[in-house]
Amino acid sequence: MSYNITLIPGDGIGPDITSAATKVIEHSGVKVNWDVQIAGLPAIEKFKDPLPQETLDSIARNRIALKGPITTPSGKGFRSVNVALRKEFDLYVNERPAKTFKGIKTLYDHIDMIIFRENIEEFYSGIEHYIDSSKSAAETIGIITRKGSERIIRYAFENAKKYGRKKVTAVHKANILKYTGGLFLDVAKEIALEYPEIEFNDKIIDNMAMQMVLNPYQFDVVVTTNLFGDILSDLASGLVGGLGLAPGANIGYDVAIYEAVHGSAPDIAGKNLANPCALILASCIMLTNLGEKEAAKKIESSVAKVIEEGKFVTKDINPVNHVGTNEITDAILREMDKL
Numbered sequence: 001m002s003y004n005i006t007l008i009p010g011d012g013i014g015p016d017i018t019s020a021a022t023k024v025i026e027h028s029g030v031k032v033n034w035d036v037q038i039a040g041l042p043a044i045e046k047f048k049d050p051l052p053q054e055t056l057d058s059i060a061r062n063r064i065a066l067k068g069p070i071t072t073p074s075g076k077g078f079r080s081v082n083v084a085l086r087k088e089f090d091l092y093v094n095e096r097p098a099k100t101f102k103g104i105k106t107l108y109d110h111i112d113m114i115i116f117r118e119n120i121e122e123f124y125s126g127i128e129h130y131i132d133s134s135k136s137a138a139e140t141i142g143i144i145t146r147k148g149s150e151r152i153i154r155y156a157f158e159n160a161k162k163y164g165r166k167k168v169t170a171v172h173k174a175n176i177l178k179y180t181g182g183l184f185l186d187v188a189k190e191i192a193l194e195y196p197e198i199e200f201n202d203k204i205i206d207n208m209a210m211q212m213v214l215n216p217y218q219f220d221v222v223v224t225t226n227l228f229g230d231i232l233s234d235l236a237s238g239l240v241g242g243l244g245l246a247p248g249a250n251i252g253y254d255v256a257i258y259e260a261v262h263g264s265a266p267d268i269a270g271k272n273l274a275n276p277c278a279l280i281l282a283s284c285i286m287l288t289n290l291g292e293k294e295a296a297k298k299i300e301s302s303v304a305k306v307i308e309e310g311k312f313v314t315k316d317i318n319p320v321n322h323v324g325t326n327e328i329t330d331a332i333l334r335e336m337d338k339l
């Protein structure tokens with residue numbers, strides 16, 4: 001069997017890490033016909049459109065995409081392609097696991113938590129404007145709906161049930177944002193009643209940030225709104241060794257797009273310094289969801305072995321003795337051969 005998967009190399013470090021991820025997937029024996037499409041800066045150069053119709057058609061056709069990061073200019077320029085893709089395909093779940101790897105020096109040595117971030121609503125829906133031509137003030141409208149809250153919270157509980165996780169924590173700011181945060185919290189409490197076997201609690205976002213640093217072991221599954229999820233998942237990746245090890249998945253009813261949590265890292269682009277592991281681990285989530293569990297396990301344990309041995313790791317993991325993107329990828333391929 002072979003899979004048709006849309007491959008979007010993205011920009012910045014994207015082409016390097018997507019090339020690493022496809023090499024590793026091919027090496028696992030899973031057959032993929034990659035349908036390569038462009039988005040972001042390369043698409044603007046070619047089509048004057050950061051998200052060309054051809055790319056959208058390819059994702060709609062294949063229903064699975066592996067995507068490199070895409071730059072979004074801050075404060076001006078085109079709107080986020082990442083946000084547009086999530087809205088276009090109603091990818092309401094953003095799954096972001098954070099797991100410690102042996103061999104990485106971190107504050108904590110056995111973190112294993114998963115953050116489910118609502119991926120469509122609130123401050124990322126793009127409803128914003130300056131109130132006058134002199135830009136004296138600006139307004140962003142963040143809408144939270146009952147339906148949007150219900151489906152992400154239910155997804156988090158269902159995931160906890162499926163994978164034997166014990167606890168779900170809902171994160172919000174319902175003390176201040178009494179309507180939007182309040183709605184999200186009310187829905188979380190209602191849905192929690194349907195899962196009596198899973199412990200449930202809630203935390204206010206500011207306390208949550210502190211608690212995650214003080215004692216991350218108290219968290220198992222975390223479910224939260226879009227902006228808080230974006231920030232907390234970077235915090236979680238910092239706890240397990242940085243963005244180079246943080247995978248993500250955008251999941252809807254019909255389509256899923258797998259990517260790293262990190263962005264296009266313009267500061268290291270084109271320097272053979274990018275850690276491809278986050279996107280490789282995102283590929284493992286993709287393969288698991290496709291039913292290719294053995295291949296996913298083989299890749300994940302090879303990544304873990306390379307990191308644990310520490311001889312062929314990138315600069316973000318070992319700033320003194322490091323190799324490049326290509327060399328860590330080759331080391332992962334060699335580990336896969338041993339299994």
Ligand code: NAD
Nearest residue numbers: 069070071072082243244261262263264265268274275316
């Ligand atoms: P970033 O995640 O690109 O980089 C933050 C820091 O982490 C940088 O120092 C970078 O060098 C480092 N880093 C990131 N990924 C790394 C990797 N794989 N290996 C080693 N080091 C890595 O965040 P940023 O600099 O704030 O954003 C750059 C651009 O990426 C922005 O335009 C932003 O909008 C975009 N972005 C895109 C996505 C996406 O495509 N899903 C996600 C986040 C940010």
